[in-house]
Amino acid sequence: MLKKMGFLMTLIGCNVYSMAADQTTSWSYHGNSAPEYWGILAPEYATCNGYNQTPINITGSIDAQLPNLNIDYPSHAHTIINNGHTIQIAYTDGSSIEVDGERFALKQMHFHTPSENHIEGQSFPMELHLVHANAAGALAVIGVMFEYGQAHPQLKQLWQNMPKTKNQPKVIHTPNPIIATEFLPKKQDYYRFSGSLTTPPCSEGVRWLVMKQPLQASKDQIQQFDEVMGTHTNRPLQNLNGRMIVH
Numbered sequence: 001m002l003k004k005m006g007f008l009m010t011l012i013g014c015n016v017y018s019m020a021a022d023q024t025t026s027w028s029y030h031g032n033s034a035p036e037y038w039g040i041l042a043p044e045y046a047t048c049n050g051y052n053q054t055p056i057n058i059t060g061s062i063d064a065q066l067p068n069l070n071i072d073y074p075s076h077a078h079t080i081i082n083n084g085h086t087i088q089i090a091y092t093d094g095s096s097i098e099v100d101g102e103r104f105a106l107k108q109m110h111f112h113t114p115s116e117n118h119i120e121g122q123s124f125p126m127e128l129h130l131v132h133a134n135a136a137g138a139l140a141v142i143g144v145m146f147e148y149g150q151a152h153p154q155l156k157q158l159w160q161n162m163p164k165t166k167n168q169p170k171v172i173h174t175p176n177p178i179i180a181t182e183f184l185p186k187k188q189d190y191y192r193f194s195g196s197l198t199t200p201p202c203s204e205g206v207r208w209l210v211m212k213q214p215l216q217a218s219k220d221q222i223q224q225f226d227e228v229m230g231t232h233t234n235r236p237l238q239n240l241n242g243r244m245i246v247h
């Protein structure tokens with residue numbers, strides 16, 4: 001059953017655990033189905049007009065002495081899919097983080113270009129989302145920014161497996177297993193805020209954990225992703241509406 005769920009999730013994309021009946025209403029980053037219309041495209045996307053939405057500009061954060069996330073990522077990247085909105089990588093079971101005293105299991109990771117969240121008004125060329133869920137299905141997402149610099153070796157291996165055809169999951173073949181820690185910065189200080197999925201149905205109540213320290217990828221690597229997606233893949237910034245950001 002779990003395996004089946006995992007497969008379904010790789011098919012569906014960004015919206016893990018929100019895969020109800022709404023999968024047929026298509027959305028995009030352009031034209032009539034662009035982000036400004038998501039909230040009215042379908043009744044089940046109404047939350048896209050909500051008040052606790054992501055992405056945001058992370059600024060004015062308050063020191064709350066956030067605890068360590070106790071990141072435990074022993075599992076490896078298993079399948080890769082181009083779902084038409086992003087490139088998404090599913091991991092084998094067994095990796096998790098700790099938030100609010102609970103374990104959240106790593107489900108998948110995917111990319112956006114340019115970054116969705118901003119830090120102190122700054123956009124980054126790419127942002128990685130590591131999506132986790134607890135036993136009750138609540139989500140916690142780690143965001144990691146990429147700046148232009150050295151080529152990222154594991155990203156190179158993933159991109160060698162990148163499917164150009166949509167919705168055809170592929171088993172990843174690399175010389176060595178790719179573990180998710182390769183996609184975390186050395187310093188794991190982070191910002192935290194409450195937000196949403198950044199794609200329809202934009203479900204709220206997502207615990208957002210954005211790493212302060214960026215990773216590096218080459219311009220070429222980021223362009224490769226752009227070329228396969230054929231569009232930018234970032235939702236515009238959303239209003240904070242009184243939410244607090246802590247670090």
Ligand SMILES: [Zn+2]
Pocket residue numbers: 014110111112129198
């Ligand atoms: Zn995302």
